[in-house]
Amino acid sequence: MVQAQKDSKDVEAKCDAKAKDLERQQLNGLVDKSFTDLMIKKLNIKLEATKPANLISMLETFVALLRNKTTANHVDVKLYLEDVSKLKFKMKTIDCTKLDVKLVTLH
DSSP, X not given: OHXXXXXXXXXXXXXXXXXXXXXXXXXXXXXXXXXXXXHHHHHHHHHHHHOOHHHHHHHHHHXXXXXXXXXXXXXXXXHHHHOHHHHHHHHHHOOGGGSOHHHHHHO
Protein backbone atom coordinates (compact mmCIF):
# COMPACT_ATOMS: atom_id res chain seq x y z
CA MET A 1 0.00 0.00 0.00
CA VAL A 2 2.79 2.44 0.91
CA GLN A 3 4.62 1.66 -2.34
CA ALA A 4 1.42 2.28 -4.32
CA GLN A 5 1.03 5.71 -2.70
CA LYS A 6 4.65 6.54 -3.50
CA ASP A 7 4.20 5.41 -7.09
CA SER A 8 1.03 7.47 -7.35
CA LYS A 9 2.85 10.58 -6.10
CA ASP A 10 5.70 9.95 -8.55
CA VAL A 11 3.26 9.71 -11.45
CA GLU A 12 1.48 12.87 -10.28
CA ALA A 13 4.78 14.75 -10.07
CA LYS A 14 5.74 13.62 -13.57
CA CYS A 15 2.35 14.74 -14.89
CA ASP A 16 2.74 18.13 -13.22
CA ALA A 17 6.22 18.51 -14.73
CA LYS A 18 4.90 17.56 -18.17
CA ALA A 19 2.03 20.04 -17.85
CA LYS A 20 4.43 22.82 -16.85
CA ASP A 21 6.73 21.95 -19.74
CA LEU A 22 3.82 22.02 -22.18
CA GLU A 23 2.64 25.35 -20.78
CA ARG A 24 6.15 26.80 -21.17
CA GLN A 25 6.30 25.57 -24.78
CA GLN A 26 2.95 27.22 -25.52
CA LEU A 27 4.07 30.50 -23.92
CA ASN A 28 7.32 30.40 -25.87
CA GLY A 29 5.30 29.98 -29.06
CA LEU A 30 3.29 33.07 -28.14
CA VAL A 31 6.50 35.04 -27.58
CA ASP A 32 7.75 34.05 -31.04
CA LYS A 33 4.47 35.09 -32.66
CA SER A 34 3.98 38.26 -30.63
CA PHE A 35 7.39 39.89 -30.94
CA THR A 36 8.64 40.21 -34.48
CA ASP A 37 11.76 42.02 -35.65
CA LEU A 38 9.60 44.38 -37.69
CA MET A 39 7.36 45.23 -34.74
CA ILE A 40 10.30 46.02 -32.47
CA LYS A 41 11.96 48.04 -35.24
CA LYS A 42 8.79 50.12 -35.66
CA LEU A 43 8.54 50.56 -31.90
CA ASN A 44 12.12 51.79 -31.73
CA ILE A 45 11.48 54.28 -34.54
CA LYS A 46 8.37 55.55 -32.72
CA LEU A 47 10.28 55.88 -29.45
CA GLU A 48 13.14 57.80 -31.08
CA ALA A 49 10.89 60.07 -33.13
CA THR A 50 8.19 61.04 -30.65
CA LYS A 51 9.46 59.99 -27.20
CA PRO A 52 5.94 59.30 -25.86
CA ALA A 53 6.19 59.57 -22.07
CA ASN A 54 3.35 57.12 -21.32
CA LEU A 55 4.78 54.43 -23.59
CA ILE A 56 8.28 54.90 -22.24
CA SER A 57 6.99 54.68 -18.67
CA MET A 58 5.12 51.47 -19.50
CA LEU A 59 8.19 49.94 -21.16
CA GLU A 60 10.36 50.90 -18.18
CA THR A 61 7.92 49.07 -15.91
CA PHE A 62 7.91 46.06 -18.27
CA VAL A 63 11.72 45.91 -18.30
CA ALA A 64 11.91 46.38 -14.52
CA LEU A 65 9.63 43.36 -14.09
CA LEU A 66 11.70 41.32 -16.56
CA ARG A 67 14.77 42.15 -14.50
CA ASN A 68 12.97 41.68 -11.15
CA LYS A 69 13.99 45.21 -10.17
CA THR A 70 12.15 48.16 -8.67
CA THR A 71 12.95 50.46 -11.57
CA ALA A 72 14.37 50.57 -15.06
CA ASN A 73 15.28 53.55 -17.17
CA HIS A 74 15.30 54.46 -20.85
CA VAL A 75 18.77 52.94 -21.29
CA ASP A 76 17.53 49.60 -19.93
CA VAL A 77 14.58 49.74 -22.31
CA LYS A 78 16.85 50.54 -25.22
CA LEU A 79 19.11 47.60 -24.40
CA TYR A 80 16.17 45.19 -24.31
CA LEU A 81 14.65 46.54 -27.52
CA GLU A 82 17.85 46.79 -29.56
CA ASP A 83 17.89 43.08 -30.26
CA VAL A 84 14.58 41.26 -30.39
CA SER A 85 16.35 37.92 -29.84
CA LYS A 86 17.53 39.12 -26.40
CA LEU A 87 14.01 40.20 -25.48
CA LYS A 88 12.58 36.89 -26.64
CA PHE A 89 15.25 34.96 -24.76
CA LYS A 90 14.47 36.77 -21.52
CA MET A 91 10.74 36.29 -21.96
CA LYS A 92 11.21 32.59 -22.68
CA THR A 93 13.48 31.96 -19.72
CA ILE A 94 11.89 34.11 -17.04
CA ASP A 95 10.46 32.17 -14.12
CA CYS A 96 7.50 34.18 -12.86
CA THR A 97 7.41 32.22 -9.63
CA LYS A 98 10.78 33.76 -8.71
CA LEU A 99 9.64 37.35 -9.15
CA ASP A 100 9.45 39.44 -6.01
CA VAL A 101 5.74 39.72 -5.19
CA LYS A 102 6.26 43.20 -3.72
CA LEU A 103 7.71 44.41 -7.03
CA VAL A 104 4.89 42.89 -9.05
CA THR A 105 2.34 44.51 -6.75
CA LEU A 106 4.21 47.82 -6.91
CA HIS A 107 4.04 47.90 -10.68
